[in-house]
Amino acid sequence: MINVIDNMEAQTVQPAMQNGGLMKPNVVGVGGDEDSKTNLIVNYLPQNMAQDEMKSLFGKFGEIESCKLVRDKLTGQSLGYGFVNYLKPADALKAVKTLNGLRLQCKTIKVSFARPSSQAIKDANLYISGIPKHYGQLDLDNLFNAFGRIICSRLLLDHECGESGRPRGVGFVRYDRRCEAEKAIEGLNGNIPHGGKDPLIVKFANNPGQHYQKCLQQMYQQMPIISPTLSPRRVGGPVSAGGSQNFIGPMRHMAHCFRFNPMTSSDVISHMNLQAMTNNGQGWCIFVYNLPADCEDGLLWQLFGPYGAVTNVKVVRDQPNQRCKGYGFVNMLNYDEALSAINTLNGYQLNGKRTLQVSFKSSKQKS
DNA sequence: TGGCATT
Numbered sequence: 001m002i003n004v005i006d007n008m009e010a011q012t013v014q015p016a017m018q019n020g021g022l023m024k025p026n027v028v029g030v031g032g033d034e035d036s037k038t039n040l041i042v043n044y045l046p047q048n049m050a051q052d053e054m055k056s057l058f059g060k061f062g063e064i065e066s067c068k069l070v071r072d073k074l075t076g077q078s079l080g081y082g083f084v085n086y087l088k089p090a091d092a093l094k095a096v097k098t099l100n101g102l103r104l105q106c107k108t109i110k111v112s113f114a115r116p117s118s119q120a121i122k123d124a125n126l127y128i129s130g131i132p133k134h135y136g137q138l139d140l141d142n143l144f145n146a147f148g149r150i151i152c153s154r155l156l157l158d159h160e161c162g163e164s165g166r167p168r169g170v171g172f173v174r175y176d177r178r179c180e181a182e183k184a185i186e187g188l189n190g191n192i193p194h195g196g197k198d199p200l201i202v203k204f205a206n207n208p209g210q211h212y213q214k215c216l217q218q219m220y221q222q223m224p225i226i227s228p229t230l231s232p233r234r235v236g237g238p239v240s241a242g243g244s245q246n247f248i249g250p251m252r253h254m255a256h257c258f259r260f261n262p263m264t265s266s267d268v269i270s271h272m273n274l275q276a277m278t279n280n281g282q283g284w285c286i287f288v289y290n291l292p293a294d295c296e297d298g299l300l301w302q303l304f305g306p307y308g309a310v311t312n313v314k315v316v317r318d319q320p321n322q323r324c325k326g327y328g329f330v331n332m333l334n335y336d337e338a339l340s341a342i343n344t345l346n347g348y349q350l351n352g353k354r355t356l357q358v359s360f361k362s363s364k365q366k367s
Numbered sequence: 368t369g370g371c372a373t374t
Contacts, residue, residue, distance in 0.1 A: 079371045117373045
């Protein structure tokens with residue numbers, strides 16, 4: 001291991017880092033003349049804030065040319081950030097000065113001038129672990145400052161909400177450009193920082209929601225090729241490992257197949273419909289019918305566990321007496337394992353008395 | 368592995 005930090009001690013803090021201003025807006029003058037003087041990016045918006053509310057809040061400072069709350073393309077959920085473009089630069093500046101740092105519900109919003117959109121500024125966020133526990137926010141910033149312009153950074157604390165939180169040794173650094181993030185990985189990953197004992201791990205951060213998308217991606221890749229018209233693997237092409245951007249296209253096509261293709265009335269879809277596939281990213285949802293009234297969750301774990309990764313089980317119960325209503329649901333991560341469990345357990349005689357009916361969950365079955 | 372950062 002190389003102790004690189006000794007080489008970095010001579011580095012001075014760059015202009016973008018003055019005032020320790022990581023949460024300060026990157027206002028006019030920072031980032032070059034090409035930056036828009038009217039277009040703002042708004043981060044850390046409350047989850048339930050709608051575009052209209054955003055427009056109403058920002059509209060107080062002048063006429064707005066456009067306002068957009070960014071939402072997940074598949075789920076429609078707010079991604080917690082958006083853009084406001086004013087007609088006049090003075091109004092945009094007023095909004096930054098007044099609204100940046102405003103507390104909205106439990107969030108402190110960040111309002112800053114948007115950089116011109118380009119591929120170069122995307123995916124420039126790093127996740128860092130192995131940070132010495134005595135490092136503070138400024139130590140982290142000084143360490144990463146040498147590789148480029150930091151847009152924001154955060155050292156995570158044990159108790160994010162409280163003042164007394166201790167550093168967890170992990171954090172995030174977002175650079176202006178991806179190439180800067182790459183340089184930081186190259187320069188710091190695997191090296192022991194000054195005053196530390198363990199090597200740093202520096203890598204690109206996951207995008208939020210990536211866990212969900214990974215589950216979907218895994219299910220997508222595991223789908224058997226059934227027919228040229230129904231298989232998204234034939235029409236959408238293979239999914240590369242490059243992240244969510246590559247996944248959205250094929251997924252949208254897959255949703256289209258299942259929802260609109262005339263072939264969806266076939267029995268193939270009764271096995272692999274969208275209900276069974278998604279279920280909050282917990283894997284393939286299996287419907288289990290003819291369970292006894294005294295059925296507990298443990299029975300479902302025992303029955304399905306031997307076939308592979310079970311992520312969740314649910315026995316559906318009557319409200320007043322909590323007796324099982326005769327059915328339940330099991331989520332399994334892998335398609336092949338779910339199919340194997342269904343094939344084996346469908347028709348299984350439970351205690352030699354009840355014959356179980358097991359299938360992928362259909363849209364009719366409410367969990 | 369955040370408080371969902373480029374529409």
